[in-house]
Structure formats: C-alpha cells, structure tokens
Amino acid sequence: MKSTAAVAPKQNHSRLPGLSRETLLSWYDDMLLVRRFEEKCAQLYGMGKIMGFCHLYNGQEAVSTGAIKGALNPNDYVITAYRDHGQAISKGVDPKAILAELLGKYTGTTRGKGGSMHIFDRATNFLGGHAIIGGHIPLASGVGFAIKYRGEKKVCLCFMGDGATNIGAFHEALNLAGLWKLPVIFIIENNKYAMGTAVERSSAVQDLHKKAIAYNISSEVVNGMDVLEIYQKVKAAADRARATYEPTLLEIETYRFRGHSMSDPVHGVYRSKDEVESRKQSDPIILLGETLKEEGMITDQYFDEAEKRIKKIVEECVEFAENSPDPPVDELWKDVYFEGRGE
C-alpha cells in the first residue's frame, strides 16, 4: 500500500460517497481473498482433501463484500445458505478456521462437524450456512424478532439463491417479517440458476423482487457486479431497519463463474460456454480495480501487491488447516444436548 500512497485521490466523486481509500482497498482485498481462497478450495477438493458438497462463490464476491463488509456493523447478524465461504470471510470469520473446517479438522469453525455448507461463528454473529433450501429464511425473521424484542438497533442479513424463492419457507418468513415489521434484509442472490434450472423455468414471476409486494415489503434490484451499488443499497436498507424496523428485499443480480458444486461442469446442459464467457467480462473484482484506478487511488502496481499479500494469507490458511489435528474420537458424542462442553 505504501508505494501507491503518492497517488492523490480525486475529490468528491459521486460514485464513492464518503468512502476512504483505505475502506475501498479493504473491499478489493476482501473480494480477492474470497476468490483466491476458493480457487485453493477447488484444488484441495480435486486432491480429495475436501469432501462432500462444496459450492463456490466465484463471480458473486461483490455481494458479500458490499453487503456485509461494506454495509454492516460488526454486531449485525448474517445468515445464509450453503454457498457460504465468501459471506463468512466478509463477516470476519477467520479464513484459517474456515479452511480447517473444509478439511474436517478440529480447529475448524465447527470442529469438523459441519463442513463447507455449515460455517458458523458465534464471535462474529455469523449464524450459519444452511443446506436445506429455504430452511434458514424463517430463522432470519426470528433473529429480527429478537432484535426488535430487545429494542436493539441491529439488523439481520439473510442471503438466499433465486431458487430458494420458490419454496414455502421463503413466503412464510417474508409474510411474518412484513406483518410484524422485523429488521431483516432479505438478499436474493439471483445468479440465474438453481443448479441446472433457470429462473424462467422455475418461477412464475421472473422479477423476483416483485415477490416482496405480496408481503408489503419494499424491494429493489441491485447490480451484483458493482460492489459500490451493493454497499449503497444495503446500507440504505440497514439504516431504515435500524430506524423503523422495516424489512427490505433486495434482488441482487449476479452470476456464478463455476458450476453449481464441484461435480457440476462450468457449462454444458443448461448454459453455454459463450454465456459464461460473456458474463466473465463483468468480473466484479476487475470492475472495482478499474474504478479505483480511474479514480487515481491506485496504480497497476497495487494489483501485484494485493495478489502477493492474498497469496500469503491463503498459504497460511492451507498450512494451518493441513497441520491441524482431526477431531478427537469423543467429539462424536459432544454437543448433541447442551450441557456446556465440560472443558
């Protein structure tokens, strides 16, 4: 960072309202960390070190960075589905512990109990990755209920895929949040597909944000490749929730650059190579990098430095995870009923 400090930032640009250079660079780094972290995950999966289902966030990084790292306070809550590594990292969950979890290690976020789809972290109010579609959405309304019950000025961010808006739990949860005015921001990450099923083939209403109308919840469409727009829209919703407890639904239009999970090819049956390649042209990380350059905040040199820095972090994660112990045998019977951990 030092070496680029000489570049003078332009003043008062409308795209970057009140955002310091330091903040913006931290967002760039956050997105890059998620990207490189998950590229490593893909490698480790290929080597058989990560098991089960593993869903990567490649292409969607701006969403977690803008919405969580950008717009939230540290004590706000986040709950999400199984595509959860990026959101956990943006919430400040230790990436070392996340990777250790993926490797099924005792030092992982859930001591090896949950794996990729179930990252949880009490310390950062990260209420989990959840694997049954839609099952976590009512929980978000419950967290909103608790916030309001206690009279706190917090919000709960609830992430879900486009496919999740077709399941009953989504509709019940939104109705309750709309009816009782619960401070929840429901974020649909519309990456156009639920596994191999395109939105046009699964939802009677194509504009998913319109589903909020039925529940008297205000909603908006957000460009998911633009971290600044995501930040602004989520921040506005969060400010309103803190002031009035009003819920919001945001449909964030994004795209996953990889397959649904590790066993699904990048393109094939349900989307063409051309489609994927053209979507990759609006890579959110590159777009933010270009903006920062245009604004004179960084030079190309910054990109190399960031890569080096992030590479080192990812290497440290791998080293930590690989050198961590497996869970001890008696861990199998722990935490089934809450009795403290007897430690």
Next chain:
Amino acid sequence: MAIVSLREAINQAIDEEMARDERVFLMGEEVANYQGAYKVSQGLLQKWGPRRIIDTPIAEAGFAGVGVGAAMVGLRPIIEFMTWNFSLVAYDQIVNNAAKMLSMSGGNFHVPIVFRGPGGAAHGLGATHSQALESVYAHFPGLKVVMPSNCKDAKGLLKTSIRDDNPIVFIESEVMYGDKGEIPDGEYTIPLGVGEIKKEGNDLTIVSWSKTLAHVVLKAVDVLQQELNVSIEVIDPRTIKPMDYDLIVESVKKTNRLVIVEEGWPFAGVGAQISHEVTSRAFDSLDAPVERVTQEDVPLPYAHNLETLSLPNLDKIRTAVKKVLYID
C-alpha cells in the same frame, strides 16, 4: 441376463412402466433437462417428452402435494426427491395426505404414488444431508417402505411399487447408483413384503438392507466367517414395511442368534421392531439376546474420521457377532 448399473435398473423400471401405463409420469427437481441430479432419469425426457418427465422448482411440499392430488383423481405419479432429506420439507404431504387419505376418506380416495430418491449417508455430506429415514416413514400406517440392495431387486421392486395402489416410499442410495449387477432379460417384477436369503448359514442370522447390506455387511460377513470360523446367514428383507417377519423368524429358529444392522439411529429404529417381533415369536429359539448395530445416536458429523466412527462398520458388526456367540 444383462449387467447394468443401479441407476440404469431404476431408469428401466420407470421407462417400462411409462410404456405400460399412460397414467405414469415422473416429476421432480432436475429430472428432465439436466437428466437427473444423479443421472437416474437419463434419456427419459428425450423419449417421453415434457408432458410426462417434468422439472419442478425447489418446492418439495408443492410438488409432492401435486403428486398426491393427481393420484387421488387417477394418475400414477412418480415423485423424485433429489434426496430423501428434502422430503422433510414435504413431510406433511406424505404422512398426512398420502398416508391417511384412503382411511380418512373412508375408502373414497386411494393414492397410488411412488415417492423415490436416494437416502442415507454418502461421504461427508453432513448432518442434514445424510439421513436414513426408513424407520420414520415406516412408522406411519398407510405407507409402504421399499429399500433395494441391488440392481435386480431395484428394478423388480420399483415396477411393483409403481403398479401398487398405495403410497410407496422407495429409498435408493446415492453411493450405489454406480454399482453393477445382473438383471433378468425381459419383464419381471418382485413382490413387496418378501425378503430374500442372501447367503445361507447355521450359526447366526444377520438382517440388513440397502447400502448397509451391500457395502458393509456382506463384506464384514466374509471377514468374520474366516476370522471367527462361523457360518452366518444373511437376510435382506427388501421391504421395510411390510416386513417379512416369517423369513427372519424361520432363520432364527435355525441359527438361534440374531444381529440386525441398519444405518438409522437406534431409538425406535427398524431393528428395534424386528427384534421385538422375533423375541415374541421365537423367544425359545434364541440362545442370546438380539444385538443391533446402528449409527451412533448423534447427528452425522462432516469430518471423515467421525463419520466413519458413527456409521455401522466392520468393528461394530464384529463386536455384535461376538456378543451373540459369546466369544470374548
């Protein structure tokens, strides 16, 4: 005899029954365009078209209920759950609407429907994606529960299930879809409620089904017969409900010892039911208390070492076998 994979055997059963009966259709997530999440329905869309091979949104309660409603008025749906874990979202439709309709309506409406898909643990799928739910569904009067352990049975039992006039819970196994086996040429069916002796033996009986039988028990039996110099009889009930108690009781009358190995949890498990029935019908024949091997009574963890430790395995089966034989 042809050699096919389990997914092909199931595919053939669906295909043949669709040819036989125009009322049969297949509905579920990714069954059509994507050719099945586990490629079980490969080629069926191309052959039968979108009227009969139907992709759904992620809406288990909705499409399971659509199946029940369509069955009430005369169609014969096959409803695929991508895995049985997701059936819990549709639990109300299965246990309240499908299971009880005939009785509750005083015989006015019966529900000829097959709910099918893979159940049980695979590898590292974690607590919500690894559940063995056969004892849960078998609990409800009105449902039949079918669990094949091989290709031949899968095809024959699925054809029978599709022709059955009652709601069927047909549980396959994701890790068995690639397993190969012989199936008879031409048309055949296998009746529900009839088990099979997989291997004859004299010193004890082991009852097990589905993947646990095919991937764990049969291998363990080979090892333990050598190691302990005993002769083990192995029974596959093939349907959990109705359960072929007669076959098991007859076997126990010969061997005098019984071990039941299942992937589900111990409390109110299928093995508990079998154990009760055998104890009440063949108490005088038993030379040792019935032993059960189950998954540990905990949600299944992700970590490989804990997962292996929790599920039925050779060590647990060895311990149970030695116990009923009083070998220490």
